[in-house]
Amino acid sequence: MSEALAYCGLICETCPIYTATREESKAEQRRMRTEIARLCREQYGMEYGPEDITDCDGCLTEGDRLFSACYNCHIRSCARQRGLENCAFCSEYVCDSLEEFFSTDPAAKTRLDEIRTGIQ
Numbered sequence: 001m002s003e004a005l006a007y008c009g010l011i012c013e014t015c016p017i018y019t020a021t022r023e024e025s026k027a028e029q030r031r032m033r034t035e036i037a038r039l040c041r042e043q044y045g046m047e048y049g050p051e052d053i054t055d056c057d058g059c060l061t062e063g064d065r066l067f068s069a070c071y072n073c074h075i076r077s078c079a080r081q082r083g084l085e086n087c088a089f090c091s092e093y094v095c096d097s098l099e100e101f102f103s104t105d106p107a108a109k110t111r112l113d114e115i116r117t118g119i120q
Helices: 014-022 026-044 072-081 096-102 106-119
Strands: none
Touching: 026 072, 072 096, 096 106
16 A cells, blocks of 8 residues: 555545645635535534644654644554554454444545455
8 A cells, every 4th residue: 555544544645634734825725624624524523613724744744743633533542552553453453443433434444454454
């Protein structure tokens, strides 16, 4: 898998927040962040305004530019504490936190399942 895969199975480079971070036009970036706030509300039930959609270099980043929901993510925190590349490598795969997340993004489960199949 050539893409930067988040711990939960999302592909960071296709994340709208990651994409908005790299947008050079401030007007377009503002439009994108407004749309992202709407999607967060509709898909995940998160109440964000465009101003809450901060720059993000991806879930795996060691730097300071990380979206607040990623920074506070239980899945990310757990995987980092366990020193995992992603959750497919966890002995407790699939945990309750991942099951809940997969209900909103089944493609993430498919990606992690494919990795898990390759390591067993």
